Amino acid sequence: MKKILALLLAVLMVLAISTACTKKQTGATSIKVCLSSEPDTLDPALNSAVDGATLISHLFSGLAKWSQDDSGKLVIVADAAKELVKGVENADGTVTYTYTLRDGLKWSDGKDVTANDFVFAWNRAASAALGADYGYMFEVVDGYEEVCAADDEGNPVNPDAKLNAKAVDEKTIEVTLYNSVSYWDELLAFPVYFPVREDVVSNESWATDPKTYVSNGAYTMTAWTHDSVITIEKNPNYVDADQVKMDKIEFYLSDDENNMVANFKNGTWQLIDGVPTNEMATLQKEYPDEYKVVGQIGTYYVCWNVNEEILPAELGLTGVEAENAKAEIRNAIALMFDRNYIVEAIGQAGQVPASSFVAMGMTNPDGSEFYKTAGHNDGFSGYYNVAKDAFEANFNTAKEVLKKYYAFDEASGKFTNFPTLNYLYNTSEGHKAIGEYLQAQLAGVGITMKLENQEWNTFLNTRKQGDYSIARNGWLADYNDPICFLDMWTTASGNNDVQFGKGAHANVAAYSLDLTDLGYDIKVENGTWAETYDVLIKTIKSCTDNEVRYQLMHRAEDLLMSTGCICPLYFYTDTFMISKNVKGFFCNPLGYKYFMYCTVEG
Amino acid sequence: MNSKTAFYIFKRILLAILTVWVVITVTFFVMHAVPGGPFLSEKAVSPAAQKALEAKYGLDKPLLEQYVTYLKDIVTKFDFGPSIKKRGRMVLEIIGDGMKTSAKLGVIAAVIAAITGIVLGAVAALRRNKFIDKVIMVITTAFVSMPSFIMGSLLLVLLTTTIRLFPANGDEPGGLVLPIITLSLYPMAYITRLTRSSMLDVLGQDYIRTAKAKGVSGPKIIFGHALKNSLIPVITYFGPMLAYIVTGSLVVEKVFSVPGIGRAFVNSITGRDYPLLMGTTIILAVLIVVMNLVSDILYKIVDPRINLE
Numbered sequence: 001m002k003k004i005l006a007l008l009l010a011v012l013m014v015l016a017i018s019t020a021c022t023k024k025q026t027g028a029t030s031i032k033v034c035l036s037s038e039p040d041t042l043d044p045a046l047n048s049a050v051d052g053a054t055l056i057s058h059l060f061s062g063l064a065k066w067s068q069d070d071s072g073k074l075v076i077v078a079d080a081a082k083e084l085v086k087g088v089e090n091a092d093g094t095v096t097y098t099y100t101l102r103d104g105l106k107w108s109d110g111k112d113v114t115a116n117d118f119v120f121a122w123n124r125a126a127s128a129a130l131g132a133d134y135g136y137m138f139e140v141v142d143g144y145e146e147v148c149a150a151d152d153e154g155n156p157v158n159p160d161a162k163l164n165a166k167a168v169d170e171k172t173i174e175v176t177l178y179n180s181v182s183y184w185d186e187l188l189a190f191p192v193y194f195p196v197r198e199d200v201v202s203n204e205s206w207a208t209d210p211k212t213y214v215s216n217g218a219y220t221m222t223a224w225t226h227d228s229v230i231t232i233e234k235n236p237n238y239v240d241a242d243q244v245k246m247d248k249i250e251f252y253l254s255d256d257e258n259n260m261v262a263n264f265k266n267g268t269w270q271l272i273d274g275v276p277t278n279e280m281a282t283l284q285k286e287y288p289d290e291y292k293v294v295g296q297i298g299t300y301y302v303c304w305n306v307n308e309e310i311l312p313a314e315l316g317l318t319g320v321e322a323e324n325a326k327a328e329i330r331n332a333i334a335l336m337f338d339r340n341y342i343v344e345a346i347g348q349a350g351q352v353p354a355s356s357f358v359a360m361g362m363t364n365p366d367g368s369e370f371y372k373t374a375g376h377n378d379g380f381s382g383y384y385n386v387a388k389d390a391f392e393a394n395f396n397t398a399k400e401v402l403k404k405y406y407a408f409d410e411a412s413g414k415f416t417n418f419p420t421l422n423y424l425y426n427t428s429e430g431h432k433a434i435g436e437y438l439q440a441q442l443a444g445v446g447i448t449m450k451l452e453n454q455e456w457n458t459f460l461n462t463r464k465q466g467d468y469s470i471a472r473n474g475w476l477a478d479y480n481d482p483i484c485f486l487d488m489w490t491t492a493s494g495n496n497d498v499q500f501g502k503g504a505h506a507n508v509a510a511y512s513l514d515l516t517d518l519g520y521d522i523k524v525e526n527g528t529w530a531e532t533y534d535v536l537i538k539t540i541k542s543c544t545d546n547e548v549r550y551q552l553m554h555r556a557e558d559l560l561m562s563t564g565c566i567c568p569l570y571f572y573t574d575t576f577m578i579s580k581n582v583k584g585f586f587c588n589p590l591g592y593k594y595f596m597y598c599t600v601e602g
Numbered sequence: 603m604n605s606k607t608a609f610y611i612f613k614r615i616l617l618a619i620l621t622v623w624v625v626i627t628v629t630f631f632v633m634h635a636v637p638g639g640p641f642l643s644e645k646a647v648s649p650a651a652q653k654a655l656e657a658k659y660g661l662d663k664p665l666l667e668q669y670v671t672y673l674k675d676i677v678t679k680f681d682f683g684p685s686i687k688k689r690g691r692m693v694l695e696i697i698g699d700g701m702k703t704s705a706k707l708g709v710i711a712a713v714i715a716a717i718t719g720i721v722l723g724a725v726a727a728l729r730r731n732k733f734i735d736k737v738i739m740v741i742t743t744a745f746v747s748m749p750s751f752i753m754g755s756l757l758l759v760l761l762t763t764t765i766r767l768f769p770a771n772g773d774e775p776g777g778l779v780l781p782i783i784t785l786s787l788y789p790m791a792y793i794t795r796l797t798r799s800s801m802l803d804v805l806g807q808d809y810i811r812t813a814k815a816k817g818v819s820g821p822k823i824i825f826g827h828a829l830k831n832s833l834i835p836v837i838t839y840f841g842p843m844l845a846y847i848v849t850g851s852l853v854v855e856k857v858f859s860v861p862g863i864g865r866a867f868v869n870s871i872t873g874r875d876y877p878l879l880m881g882t883t884i885i886l887a888v889l890i891v892v893m894n895l896v897s898d899i900l901y902k903i904v905d906p907r908i909n910l911e
Contacts, residue, residue: 134645153653
């Protein structure tokens with residue numbers, strides 16, 4: 001017995017000693033960070049995660065990149081290209097850009113980076129065969145329509161179609177767009193536009209092992225312990241290697257926010273990209289210089305199924321009248337939620353109450369905020385006033401509107417014949433808390449809303465099929481242009497969860513569109529969704545005058561919001577913690593974090 | 603080993619294979635019946651891309667054909683296919699990576715649990731109703747009833763930040779100590795209680811009294827007769843328990859940021875990564891079946907009276 005105890009004691013002592021040897025690190029030229037758990041892929045074409053994009057932005061170099069100017073303002077600058085050129089308009093309205101690559105661009109295995117690597121990478125990423133989530137990012141490039149054309153069964157119509165991009169010589173890339181696109185430079189800085197080499201990616205598992213991971217950026221991958229840590233080190237072959245300050249970055253892979261906080265508190269990790277909601281208030285107080293909240297272009301919202309029947313049968317409304325009544329009701333219900341309460345008591349991460357769908361962070365051509373000029377209202381921005389003191393008035397307005405359609409019992413202050421609603425959300429404490437708040441608000445006026453939660457994948461399926469009445473939703477921008485919030489609501493879009501223009505709504509001619517004042521010969525009165533919204537989006541995509549284009553996008557949002565099917569709640573923020581010893585860090589509005597110019601002091 | 607025993611073992615192996623086949627079949631069809639699919643994401647891919655991906659992974663074929671192909675690949679080539687979500691990685695490679703850590707954690711935790719559990723249980727039984735027995739019982743009751751996410755979080759806060767004795771992630775040296783402790787506490791407490799009650803039972807048996815009357819020494823009675831005979835329930839429990847902790851504990855992996863197999867298992871379900879989901883399920887099933895078989899065989903060794911028929 002004693003022997004066993006002695007043995008146990010010995011084992012414990014050895015374990016204790018081995019941990020006592022753990023060194024405290026923070027060399028000036030290396031940093032340990034944790035963004036999330038292991039990204040599904042680090043292939044620039046296949047990645048669709050923000051943390052994956054951060055890693056890829058360190059490992060690859062595209063024609064353009066995000067950078068900070070001397071005043072600290074975020075700008076897009078040339079990277080592998082000598083300069084970001086202006087496009088030349090062709091006779092047929094398409095626009096051609098010709099880029100020259102800088103001298104001395106090398107892959108991490110020493111081979112030269114050529115123009116063909118870019119052209120190959122773009123065609124690969126856009127192809128249906130690869131099936132990349134972000135393949136549609138090439139929709140602005142001439143030829144994309146042919147590339148992704150498919151018959152009713154999804155079979156490609158032109159399997160050999162290519163984008164209109166070519167390598168004129170080793171160093172010159174010529175790419176033609178359908179028309180001039182104001183966010184083209186930003187697309188070039190997006191990972192899906194980064195080059196890859198044909199012989200490298202012909203090995204399907206090239207992006208899973210440092211031995212086969214060939215990149216051309218500021219860093220090379222030197223180690224990857226799956227689900228544990230990815231190590232990247234400065235690439236001496238990178239053209240701008242002299243500007244890269246951080247020698248080594250270790251990306252730890254964890255998705256447990258409590259674990260992240262423990263590792264941050266004990267000094268192991270210098271940046272963590274996640275904080276548990278219930279600890280936000282404490283951490284903000286304890287670490288005022290290290291707790292950061294930055295804007296992220298995205299909107300948390302609630303969407304209605306446009307085909308959901310919510311009118312009392314005795315009203316006897318049909319067709320356009322019914323649709324207009326439903327729109328008014330949905331818009332009224334949107335006024336019954338106190339967005340300030342949601343962000344302060346539930347979200348707690350400094351989110352901003354939203355009164356429009358296109359998120360905060362998008363800018364008009366004159367530099368003003370898009371969301372501030374939305375809704376064309378006096379005294380407040382957006383489609384309703386979300387100021388704290390406006391809530392009571394909003395709530396009462398909403399009640400008055402609903403009284404037009406539903407029986408109201410003055411004694412109890414409740415509606416008596418509002419049909420029962422169903423609120424669908426994906427299983428998560430945060431979404432549940434918001435659902436319960438919405439439920440409580442409606443219950444206050446006699447509207448019953450049942451909560452139904454589904455596991456993530458099932459939820460996506462149900463929402464996409466339109467098997468719901470109201471659902472939780474959220475959208476994050478892929479680039480700084482409002483169109484990425486607007487083109488998702490066209491009839492044929494794969495993200496049209498509201499089911500606009502589908503089912504019964506396909507024949508509802510309740511919308512009007514008049515673009516004659518903007519110089520277009522388009523005027524539709526009482527048109528269907530396909531005749532109005534879809535036309536409007538198509539017009540925006542072919543519009544080359546940026547001023548007009550933004551006015552059109554405001555019109556599109558007006559039309560979208562008039563349906564009441566979208567009820568924005570708040571604009572997302574990104575909460576992270578970064579050690580105060582780290583200098584030179586920045587992140588972009590898409591949430592990518594940049595460590596290459598960082599130094600660690602102390 | 604006589605021929606009867608050999609036949610019994612052979613029969614059990616056949617039964618084990620049948621069990622695994624049933625698990626594969628049920629999982630395969632239930633998995634495909636659940637709504638959703640591997641290519642669903644917040645941002646929809648084009649119908650053409652969806653079609654191409656389905657063809658790539660053979661998901662466009664009739665379900666029965668997929669099932670037959672899958673079984674054939676496993677049996678003839680031991681090929682579990684590629685993961686759909688983790689593009690470019692093979693299922694066996696992912697399972698192998700995860701198992702490396704999970705097996706290490708699990709085996710160490712199980713051995714620690716067994717040794718401390720048996721020792722504490724024996725001590726408690728021999729000192730029945732004494733102070734030490736009561737202390738052991740209180741502690742083990744606490745450990746049995748405390749879920750591992752509470753225990754893990756408690757250890758995390760206490761020993762990695764308040765007192766910085768251990769690192770908070772599995773990759774640092776010594777990072778596996780806390781996960782091992784967390785994993786072993788529950789089985790340790792359970793084994794303690796099993797050993798105690800079983801030992802008390804044995805100590806009351808006639809043959810112990812006979813041995814005492816014949817003047818056999820105390821330690822010899824305990825180690826030679828009592829302990830050995832009281833281990834049967836522990837063996838029953840130990841086999842499946844080992845299988846469970848070796849195949850990973852999602853909670854412990856998450857809390858301590860350990861790269862085990864548990865996370866791959868859970869993510870494969872939420873992401874509908876069919877090949878990975880099948881692969882992890884099969885490994886788990888095989889381990890449990892094998893461990894049960896091993897426990898049964900061990901019975902025979904520990905207690906020759908047990909008739910394997």
